[in-house]
Amino acid sequence: MPLIDVCPLSELPTGARRTLEHDDVEILVVNCDGEILAMEDRCSHDDGDLADGELDVAACQIECPRHGARFDLRSGRPLTLPAYEPVDTFPVVLDGDTIKLEVD
Template sequence: MARIFVCQNDSLGEGEAIKLERLSLAIAVVNSGGSFYAISDRCSHGNASMSEGYIEDDGTVECPLHSARFCLKTGKALCQPATEPLSTFPVVVVDDAIYVDLPEAPQ
């Protein structure tokens, strides 16, 4: 695992998302209800950035293009047109800083 710094936790307000690009991955880091989640930034249905999506109070994010919704905790696709889940990544908060644990790049 590679632990990647995202931002200070007070820099990511409630209902906001930030895009992180590392190791050929694009990841949306989201603050929902004071909890932080990391999911693939690309919608599994189309070429849309989930960091630009709509963060809902029920712990989901809605794709900005086609209204597909995904669970922030599990990445599960919750409605059409998406049927495939998004990848999720562990988020760790240390000393008021948000980090995402990413898999190591293949050797």
Template sequence: MSDDLRDWEFVCTEAELLPGEKKTVWHGDTPILVVNLDGDYYAVEDQCTHEDFELSAGPVDQETGLIECVFHGAKFDLRTGAATCPPAYTPVATFPVKVVDGALWTRDNR
């Protein structure tokens, strides 16, 4: 692994994450959800800020870029992390996604 990827977590190859698909990886104790929105990759903490429930269980709307928590219906913008409707008011953390030689990488950069 090159030095510039030392603190990054391998997600998968681009071919393994088609538009509309999502994958969760762990960076230490942080679950990170990576989503392909029509060829653009976004990563957010895989945890609803309203209740401790994984966002990866919910559907992604490709047109709006929103993911819905199936527990109580809160929605979050995958591009910004913003909570877009109650019962969630606090945004989810967002993380960088890097593409290197067709492979996706992410990390908790907080």
């Protein structure tokens, strides 16, 4: 699988998030207490951006700022309504100090 660079690990401290676009897909990358996770930056309920939502670092969850659906950042699964479909997640690779994502 191709790898794309996100940023140096030092630029994504705990609780920080970063978005990027790859092949017309917006991707959200989050540092959950040292665990780097990546998922599509799209609420499956209404396609709104998740990046501006409330982040729960301890639970690795993010809440859609539009209608309150919560998503598990590890799996992309929705945890609350109104969302009921998961969003895509992306494997994260640390290459030295660089965060990279596996994308297809």
